[in-house]
Amino acid sequence: MGECDTGYVDEIAYTFGYCDELNPLRLKLPLLYAGLVPPSVGNACELGFGHGVSVNIHAAGSSTQWHGTDFHPPHAHFAQQLAERAGSQAQLSGERFSEFCRRDDLPDFDFIGMHGIWSWISEENRALLAEFIQRKLKPGGVLYLSYNTQPGWTPMLPVRELMHRHFQIGAQSAQHDGMTAEARMAARIKDAVGFAQAVFATQPGYAVVNPLLAERVEAVSAERPEYLAHEYFNRDWHPMSFLQVASSLTAAGLSYGGSADYRDHVDEINLSAAQRALLAGIADTGLRESARDFCVNRSLRRDYWIKEPRTLTDDERDTALRAHRVILALPRASVALKVRGALGETTLPEALYGPILDALSSHRPVPLSDIERDVRARGITLAQIVEAVLLLISMGALLNAQHDAQISAARPSAEQxxxxxxxxxxxxxxxxxxxxxxxxSGVFMPRLPQLFLLARRHQMQQPAQWAEFAEAVLRADSESSQKAKASPSTVSLADLTAKAQRFAQLHLPLLQALGIA
Incomplete structure (x- = not known):
């Protein structure tokens, strides 16, 4: 069903992105840090899973039983095919929320995730989902919710309205006749963004009092139509404040558990001393989070909400933190000790982070207790280790790690x-x-390394063989896509061989440690 029927732009499929915050293992560390009991996740649900890359990765990478839905048929079909090939038993449907949420054959869930959906659906659907969460989330269960928020989005509201109106008018335009529905939609989006650029080129008064907006509009123009269609051009588009969202979720029996963005748990990289002092004096959660959003000019929130949360004593919290495991996911020498927070880029101290990284240099899952033992002589405390681990995970240098039995159980479906x-x-x-x-969780892997791994799966052992295999695949693909053009593009075997050798030396050992190769 098309955009004119639902208000949701479905002529263009969404991107094939991955969202790590939808991984239930990720919620454990920040909830423990906050002194809250994380759930043991046996059943999980993702609502609006797009192409299903995240839900399939999380289903294949754990023993959790996943359910989910996405009403867009190409999305659901792609996700279902991945699930079938992985043998993960993920139950993924193409139902609308109104159908899925009223099913009587779904289990109660320990974890429910929604990435971005809350901002792009109608008030009626938000009420439907809130009722579903209230009914189907177990006590102690966690909701992950990300959504566009204010005040960061506030200046863009009239710009989006401007583009959307041009987009609507474009539906009646005849100049895109003869195109496929997808190409026609992409052209309408390009025209609408171009119109916003034209308005800003006249130096309107709104741009004068909001000088950063022109750069933001230019950044929008560089995005792919697949992203823009779903981010800006749905009929329902509601950047909501924390208090507006909290009103719905507290009514559904949930309490705010904390941010899923690990960087948010380290105030020093996000808030000035005066801001930290201000927020420390605010007891009310809603007021404190609202004030914090003003301080950092937040435009996207990534939050955990808990149903009937249970608290830990200090001893229980520290014991659970010490048992939490992480693994170094980059070469030790490649870890750059720089992190970007709301205050800009911060250089992390080598005296603290160096010994922690050294304790992880085996590239095996390590509990925080082992790190604590290895760095104790340097006067590094558990609190410092937890804060450092939070930032190193946010930077991609570390990954949370499952226990050995969970890893073994996940290997077959992950391999498939x-x-x-x-x-x-x-x-x-x-x-x-x-x-x-x-x-x-998902690990970033572009096409070329995937082809090198595919060559290894076909018993090619040497980097030169991987390069030859990749060259043949890329050349055939290039020639196929260039049939209507004068000449196909060429691929350098020498360049591919150098990349294959680097892959073998630097990346393959890490992928083997992570159970990917």
Whole structure:
């Protein structure tokens, strides 16, 4: 059903992105840090899963039983195919929320995730989802919710309205006749963004009092139509304040648990001393989070909400934190000790972070208790370790790690999903993530490394062989896509061989440690 019927732009499929915050393992560390009991996640649900890259990775990378829905048929079909190839038993449907949420065959859930959906659906659907969460989320269960928020989005509200009106008028335009529905939609989006650029080129008064908006509009113009269609051009588009969202979720029996963005748990990189002092004096959660959003000019919130949360004593909290495991996911020498928070880029102290990284240099899952033991002589405390680990995970240097029994259970389905993703790389450059059974999460993997791994799966052992295999695939793909053009593009075997050798030396050992290769 098209955009004119639902208000949701479905002529263009969404991107093939991955959202790590939808991984239930990720919620454990920030909830423990806040002194809250994280759930043991047996059943999980993702609402509005797009192409299903995240839900399939998380289903294949753990023993959690996943359910979910996305009403867009191409999305649901792609996700279902991935689930079938992985053998993960993920139950993924193409139902609308109004159908899915009223099913009587769904289990109660320990975790429910929604990435972005809350901002792009009608008030009626938000009420429906809130009722579903209230009814189906178990006591102690967690909701992950991300949504566009204010005040960061506030200046863009009239710009979006301007573009959307042009987009609506474009539906009646005859100049795109003869195109496919997808191409016609992409052209309408391009025209609407171009109109906003034209308005800003006249230096309107609104741009004068909001000088950063022109750069933001230019940034929008550089995005792909697949992203813009769903981010800006749905009929329902509601950047909501924390208090507005909290009103719905507290009525559904949930309490705010904390941010899913690990960087938010380290105030020093986000807030000035005066801001930290101000927020420390605010007891009310809603007022404090609202004031914090003003301080950092937040435009996207990533939040955990808990149904009937249980608190830990200090001793229980520290014991659970010490048992939490992480793994170094980059070469030790490649970890740049810089992190970007709301205050800009911060350089992290080598005296603190160096010893912690050294304790992880084996590239094996390590509990925080082992790190604490190794760095104790340097006077580094558990609190400092937890804060450092939060930031290192946010930077991609570390990954949360499952326990050994969970890793072993996840290996077969992770292997099957990774094989399916690598096989798709023969003909498509869509999915850029593979699943690690160690972390239960996605690991960024572009097409070329996928082809190298595919060559290894076909018993090619040497980097030169991987390069030759990749060259043949890319050349065939290039020639096929260039049939109507004068000449196909060429691929340098020498360049591919150098990349394959670098992959073998630097990346392959890490992928083996993560259970991907």
């Amino acid at each position: 999903l990774n094989a399916a993703i690598c096989e798709q790389a023969r003909h498509h450059d869509d999915v850029h993530f593979m699943v690690s059974p160690v972390s239960g």
